[in-house]
Amino acid sequence: IMNAFGLIQIGLILSSTTIISSLQCNHLPLQQRKVIENSLRLLDKMGKEFPQQCLREKMPFRFPTQVLQSRQKETVGLAIEEIFQHIFYIFSKNLTLAAWDRTALDQFQNTLYLQIEQLEACVIEMHTQRCWSKEVSRLKLKKYFQKIDCFLKDKQHDLCSWEISRAEMRRCLQLIDKVTRKL
């Protein structure tokens, strides 16, 4: 039974990779892993250690992990693409009070943006897109990022709010890293 299940999984993965590969998107899975690796490294590089005084202001954001737990490889791919877009949006806001390393921040944004653009150019099967649009966990994902956005706005983008958001994004990327390593 285990063998059959394993074979089905392998079959699914192979079929999904053939869809993506036939549309010239072969390099994306490998590049995605590099993007996540680089993004984590740059997130660390741009600032110093988490300031102690901000511990009081920590908020539980609760990332919806079920969005990365779909059986279908393409749905997970679409979820990751959307997460990258949300992270890119958050880090495009006013960062003067965060006082982070501008070069690292620029590279972080540039890295995310390249991956987003290239993923968009890869046309994913319409059926999968529609399935993803209706996913309940997708709304939870939007809510999660909206919460972070509102948190930053309420605190007027001060240092603590940025540091808390950065730590949260780090956690998010680490989760994605774990998921992509398994794929």
Place this chain on the structure above:
Amino acid sequence: AQIGPPGLELQPTNGGVKVMVSPPEANQRKKMWINDLSFKYNLVFWENSSHAQLQSKRVFPVDTIDDLAPDSTYCFKVQANLPREGKEGLFSPTSCVKTTQKAVNGLLCATNLSVLALNMKFHLLWSSQGNQDVNYNVQYLLGYLKDLNDDYSDKWLSVPRCENITSTWCNFSSIITTTGFYYLRVQAREGHNKSCFSREVKVDPLKINGIGPPGVRLDLSDTLLHILISPPGGDEDEIMRDHYDLSYRILYWKNSSDMKEEVKQKEVKQTIATVPDVSPSSLYCVQVQAFSENYNKSSAYSQQQCIHTPAGTPLGLIIFGIFMGALLVVLLVATPLVFVFYQAYNKIKYVFFPSCQPPLNIE
């Protein structure tokens, strides 16, 4: 829900029009579409004449439309779309503007920008338009800045060592990081007041980079031919291997008495390959190509490397040698064994079956 019309501002520039789009709900406090960076803007424009043809173009929030006829009126309208959700927004109201006359210093601008990239060394080349007294300044822009809603005109940076140069090429490898893309442009300056910016060229490092041929070394041991491959870009440069996940295609053939035999092919991922069972006293030649399946890129084939296999010992001699050796071993082992057995037999015969009988009178 419907995506509302974006805002549109137009500004005529040299040879074109600068377009500035503001996202729908730009000034609203409460927004429906929170992530306004995910909008993709579709600009539709036409010449205000009788036989106008509608042109459609995907634009960034701040963008320029070039190649427009000078001194004519063009009309524009733009819509914001969310392609992933299959949503198309409403068009903004149409806005028209008259283009200026063609720039006088058009002959100053650098043209024909091209990028040559090999093993992650990037060079930008351009052509001047005949003018001798021109200074060039190469600038770059981080790709993502165009997607933001702010004007990025002041975010261009100069490429180090390509400021105020007279040559028409620039090595910009120093500003390139592998994850991320860039725009490059060349500013041509003559004297103090004349300046012109060239067209922009988009550089996606991993896509535009060419893979160079790998290095090949051959080694022999017994009947095995070892092919030792050094990756393109050198051993120290991990970038190529890291990002491209390189594999190698090996072509090898036997050159016997000036006749080239059938070329055989082998694909490996490691940097060592072995060809078994090579014939003695032959010339074997090898060529290797590096390729990346993911990026659909391959390098040129390396220079041909050949090696002579030594004259092998003929088979008959080997068999005779083994036979003689075995014979010697057998003799060396068998002779003392036979001797020992013979002695033992004699002793037993002497003790248990003596040959001499005692005389009858003693019994």
